[in-house]
Amino acid sequence: MATPNLSPAIRRFIGEHIDSAEQLDILLLLQRDPTKQWTAMDVSQAIYTVPASATMRLEILTSAGFLASTGGSDPGYRFDPASDSLRQQVAELAAAYASDRVGVIKLIFAKPPDPLESFSDAFRFKGKKD
Amino acid sequence: MATLIYALCAITSIACAVLLLNGFRRSGARLLLWAGLCFAGMALNNVLLFVDLGLTPELDLSTYRALPTAIGLALLTYGLVWEVR
Amino acid sequence: MTELLSGWIVAGYLVCGLFFIRFWKTSSDKLFLTFGVAFWVLAAQRLMLVAFADQQGSAVYLYVVRLLAFSLILLAIINKNREAAN
Numbered sequence: 001m002a003t004p005n006l007s008p009a010i011r012r013f014i015g016e017h018i019d020s021a022e023q024l025d026i027l028l029l030l031q032r033d034p035t036k037q038w039t040a041m042d043v044s045q046a047i048y049t050v051p052a053s054a055t056m057r058l059e060i061l062t063s064a065g066f067l068a069s070t071g072g073s074d075p076g077y078r079f080d081p082a083s084d085s086l087r088q089q090v091a092e093l094a095a096a097y098a099s100d101r102v103g104v105i106k107l108i109f110a111k112p113p114d115p116l117e118s119f120s121d122a123f124r125f126k127g128k129k130d
Numbered sequence: 131m132a133t134l135i136y137a138l139c140a141i142t143s144i145a146c147a148v149l150l151l152n153g154f155r156r157s158g159a160r161l162l163l164w165a166g167l168c169f170a171g172m173a174l175n176n177v178l179l180f181v182d183l184g185l186t187p188e189l190d191l192s193t194y195r196a197l198p199t200a201i202g203l204a205l206l207t208y209g210l211v212w213e214v215r
Numbered sequence: 216m217t218e219l220l221s222g223w224i225v226a227g228y229l230v231c232g233l234f235f236i237r238f239w240k241t242s243s244d245k246l247f248l249t250f251g252v253a254f255w256v257l258a259a260q261r262l263m264l265v266a267f268a269d270q271q272g273s274a275v276y277l278y279v280v281r282l283l284a285f286s287l288i289l290l291a292i293i294n295k296n297r298e299a300a301n
Contacts, residue, residue, distance in 0.1 A: 052298050059243035115161040115214050116238055120246050122153025122162055123292045124299050132275045135282050142285040149292075168231075183274070196220040203227030210234040 006103050010096050013089050014107050017064055019114045021105055022049055023057045027066060028097065030079040031090050037076040066090065136183065140176035143169050164209025171202020221265045228258035249291035256284040 018024050025047045030038060038046075044054040058077050062069045065082035069075045081087040097104045150166035153159075175198050182191040232254030239247035260280040267277065 050301060052301070056243055060241070063241055113157050113159055115159040116242055116244075116247075118153060118157040118159035119150075119161055119165065120242075120244050120295070121157070122149050123246065123295050125296055126299065132278065135275070135278050139278070139281050139285050142289055146288060146292075179278075193217045193220065196217060196224060200220050200223045200227065203224060203231060206231050207227060210231060214234075214238075 136180040143173035161213040168202035168206035171198035174198040253287040
C-alpha cells in the first residue's frame with residue numbers, strides 16, 4: 001500500500017477516531033469553519049446522509065472531544081476540540097486528505113469494523129448501510 | 131396463557147440469537163459471537179422453561195434451566211470486557 | 216446450587232446491562248439503552264423469582280415480567296429497522 005504522505009501519527013489518529021468515511025466527512029466539514037454551528041439536519045443535507053446517522057456520528061465526535069454541542073433535543077454542533085493537540089491532528093488529517101484522498105480512504109476501510117456498530121447492524125433485516 | 135408467555139420469550143430469544151450469530155458470520159466481530167451464544171443460552175433456558183412448566187410439571191428442571199443462562203451471561207460478560215474498543 | 220446460579224445470573228444481567236447503558240452513552244444508539252434496561256428488568260425478574268420462590272401462584276406473573284423485557288428488545292429491533300428505512 002503506497003501511502004508515502006500518511007505519517008504514523010495520521011494512521012494512529014484514524015485508527016482511534018475515524019470509523020467510517022462518513023465520520024471523516026463530518027469532522028472535516030465542521031473543521032473547515034469553527035465559527036459555524038450545525039444541526040444534524042444541516043449536516044445530513046450537506047453530505048447526503050440520513051439525519052439519524054448524522055446525529056450518531058456527531059454525538060460520537062462530541063464525546064471524543066472534537067465538537068461542542070449545545071445539547072437539548074435538537075443540538076447545534078461546532079468544531080471545538082478539547083485540546084490544541086487534537087486541533088493540530090485534525091488539521092494534519094485535513095491536509096493529508098487534501099493531498100492523498102485515496103490513501104486516507106483506504107486506511108479507513110482497512111480497519112476492522114467497530115464491534116458496537118456491527119452489533120447494532122446485526123438487528124437490521126435489510127443488511128448494512130454504506 | 132402461561133405457556134403462551136413462555137413460548138413468546140423463547141421465540142424472541144431465539145430470534146436474537148439467530149440475528150447476532152448471523153451478524154457474526156457477516157462482519158466477523160467477535161462480540162456478536164459471544165452475544166449470540168448468550169441469547170442462545172437464554173433461548174435454551176426459555177425452551178426448557180416451556181418444557182418444565184408447560185409439558186412436564188412433575189419434573190423439576192430448575193437447576194438445568196439456569197445453567198445455560200449462567201454460562202451465556204459469562205460468555206457475554208467476557209465479550210463485553212475484551213471485544214469492545 | 217440453584218441459588219448460587221441465581222446469584223450469578225442476577226449479577227451477570229446487571230453487569231451486562233451496565234455495559235449496554237455505557238454503549239448507549241457513547242454512541243447515542245437507542246438500541247443499547249433498550250438492551251440495557253431489558254437486561255436490568257431480567258435481573259430484577261430473576262431476583263424476584265428467588266424472593267418469591269415459596270409462593271407457587273406468583274410464578275406466571277414473574278414470567279410476564281420476563282416477557283416485558285423481551286418485548287422491549289423486540290421494540291428496539293423494530294425501531295431500528297424503522298429508523299433504517301427512513
